[in-house]
Amino acid sequence: MTTLSPYDSMSPVSQAAYRAKGAAADLAPLPRAAKDDALLAIADALEVRASEIVEANAEDVAKAREAGTAEGMIDRLTLTPERVRAIAADVRDVAALPDPVGEVVRGSTLPNGIDLRQVRVPLGVVGIIYEGRPNVTVDAAALCLKSGNAVLLRGSSSAYRSNTALVRVLRDAVGGAGLPADAVQLVPGESRESVRELMRARGLVDVLIPRGGASLINTVVQESIVPVIETGTGNCHVYVDAAADLDTAVEILVNSKAQRVGVCNAAETLLVHQDIAAEFLPRALDALADAGVTVHADERVMAYAKDSRATVVEATTEDWETEYLSLDIAAAVVDSLDRAVEHIRLWSSGHTEAIVTTSQQAARRFTRLVDSTTVAVNASTRFTDGGQFGFGAEIGISTQKLHARGPMGLPELTSTKYIVTGDGHVRR
CATH class of the missing domain: 3.40.605.10 (Aldehyde Dehydrogenase; Chain A, domain 1)
Incomplete structure (x- = not known):
């Protein structure tokens, strides 16, 4: 047999x-x-x-x-x-x-x-x-x-x-x-x-x-x-703090969003501290326009977009949770760093969040409070990558907390x- x-x-x-x-x-x-x-x-x-x-x-x-x-x-x-x-x-x-x-x-x-x-x-x-x-x-x-x-x-x-x-x-x-x-x-x-x-x-x-x-x-x-x-998916945020250097903030924002849009470490939401919004947003919106990015803006961002070259549409609740993977970004003005953190906690996928600031105190508080796989200080979200981290390559970016987290x-x-x-x- x-x-x-x-x-x-x-x-x-x-x-x-x-x-x-x-x-x-x-x-x-x-x-x-x-x-x-x-x-x-x-x-x-x-x-x-x-x-x-x-x-x-x-x-x-x-x-x-x-x-x-x-x-x-x-x-x-x-x-x-x-x-x-x-x-x-x-x-x-x-x-x-x-x-x-x-x-x-x-x-x-x-x-x-x-x-x-x-x-x-x-x-x-x-x-x-x-x-x-x-x-x-x-x-x-x-x-x-x-x-x-x-x-x-x-x-x-x-x-x-x-x-x-x-x-x-x-x-x-x-x-x-x-x-x-x-x-x-x-x-x-x-x-x-x-x-x-x-x-x-x-x-x-x-x-x-x-x-x-x-x-x-x-x-x-x-x-x-x-x-x-x-x-995990990459609903990544760039927060521009009240103490941000404007040139640095614009460069990091555009790189995070537009350097390559179809990847999980591309930024999908911009948060701007109210104290710097009037000075920063007109420059940022024009820079995003030059990169071909459409901005899905809250009412406060809309107020700074009147003389901008940017294509701006009104944001809906859905925009805050969206991983666009396209030349689109959601944008909001926040009252404080803590409000930025609250927004991130509510909508982030836990992938990568960045803060642009010259304040060490602000950077320390942001990195302590934000619970994502990667928190970048004065650096583009695009660096969350196994190759960029010196791993040679990556099998994926884990957003869970058991066994493995991050690249x-x-x-x-x-x-x-x-x-x-x-x-x-x-x-x-």
């Missing part, structure tokens, strides 16, 4: 997860050099095969334009030869980072002579569910490989051709470097059912990380039976285990 493996009765998604679990077991004990060689092979392959990747991406972009997709989302989707080279450079940066696996988090010799060590170990199989940003495909694969994890990639259908081409390049490079190619897999299927299957693959998938808009994240958090690390680099892709070493010790 033939005994069937459990694999034979599994769906394609579960089969991919089963293969990933085997690959993760093979990856876990590998030395740093083996993983780094694979990463460097990936970087080289991305550059050599850039035209293949860009050609596939062009099909996705054309399809998105035909569907009337917003320009901010198309920017997220688009790959150019320059962007592919930048992605390859990010992979080399990851290879250069220290390997977290095996790091001793803490350890001691207990009074009874037992040696106790808590060491970092890979999570195992990491599933990534994300929207139309094909660069995430490579960032996630690189970070997972470096931290000894296998990765299951489920991007959106809008980037299916791009992701298919990228994963083909990644698997060829990984396999060519002597690592299991199944350490990097694209989840089979384009339907929502494949996403639901991934969320139900408890026991095969160790953790899911959703990256994208609020709807995607909420769906994964609410429906998954696999543990989830929640990444998630290599250490956040590990768990720990305890190693207990005795000499014939028994408990009495």
